[in-house]
Amino acid sequence: MYQIKTYNVISQAGLKELTPDQFALNQSDQADAIILRSENLLNTNFSSQVKAIVRAGAGYNNIPLDQANEKGIAVFNTPGGNANAVKELVFFMMGVCAREIYPALNFSQENIGADVSLRTEASKNSFRGTELKDRTLGVIGLGHVGSLVANLGLAYGMNVIGYDPSIHPDAAWEVDRAVKRASNLSSLLKNCDYLTIHIPYNEDNHHFIGASKLQMLKKTAVVMNFSRSGIVDDQAVLKALDQKELKFYLSDFPSAELAGRPDVLITPHLGGSTREAEHTAARMAVRQLKEFLLNGNLINSVNLPEINEPFSTDYRVTIVHHNIPNMLGQISSIFGDFSINIDRLSNRSKGDLAYTMVEVNDFPLAKKEEFLKALQAIPSTIRTRFLEHP
Ligand SMILES: NC(=O)c1ccc[n+]([C@@H]2O[C@H](COP(=O)([O-])OP(=O)(O)OC[C@H]3O[C@@H](n4cnc5c(N)ncnc54)[C@H](O)[C@@H]3O)[C@@H](O)[C@H]2O)c1
């Protein structure tokens, strides 16, 4: 029975797929796996029992990857699971900004009375907006979210420019050919009316949009950050707004400094908060976790390579190890030492880590502990697991 710990509200649509004969929800620190959303686990020390951490969502900057790598914990996210929800919020908020909806709604709330239609006609000029059609939308990051945003921009009649120097080939197929490719970031920044950023938060992307890039924008530009707070330097944005070098800032990440300004609209991290997105992300999270715990398969792991093979033998042995030469030789020789015939061996690597999955039919169960100890004793082995056909 695998013990699963959850943080935050994880949709029942996913949790109900944790079959009760195999999985138990348990808030103990000795859980086998963790499912979470935005809980910050960066300072959590995981017990040796934890085998997997699954982010029901896209961003995984709240999970300590270095610790996971050292302990051979598989970390997963659910790419694309909430991308449509983010796309819709981006356009919804862009419309709220372009059409002066926020002050207009306040006006209507405060001015109900007998002469409401008179005052409405007198005041509506101050809420006159602009259209998105024919405006230029700059999209930084053309992954699951950015590609949807770019394509919807075209449907609105916008001129769309995209920038993503390391775009994944699969993602590139999703981007409409009418989205113009920015030859460099400054050409995108100089030309856009709306700038939207859809990149992960990591060391390289800290304050990716700061004072120098803000200075390249038109004074009438609107900046949108629905990715992570640290990606945009909010202080630099406030300075640009104060100096009238930027028109508006839309963000999904509240802070005391951003609050209460007429030129800033902030949603409380709502990008993925629709019923549909929460269900999809939770279902993906649970299915990926089950595949890993029961079958050793790795689907959408962010620190280990993709491997998804049907479990067609009686046993599987999985090894997380450093990506160095001669690991396969050392692993195979231990199977040989125990006279175990290997039916299939798969090996993949990702960065400094590698994952080897060995499939066998005949296994000396009485010697299981001794065998796993021998595998674990290989200096570059990080973690081993032994799985029986479920
Ligand atoms: N507000 C929310 O609730 C919400 C919901 C979903 C995702 N997000 C955030 O959005 C981010 C993107 O999500 P996604 O699913 O599209 O991720 P993704 O991995 O599919 O795409 C990210 C893209 O950004 C590109 N990229 C990375 N660094 C870049 C840089 N410096 N310049 C240009 N491109 C760069 C990558 O090549 C990749 O194509 C997530 O990491 C998460 O932080 C927020």
Ligand SMILES: O=C(O)CC[C@@H](O)C(=O)O
């Ligand atoms: O869980 C959420 O609501 C936020 C999700 C979002 O930040 C993500 O990165 O997918």
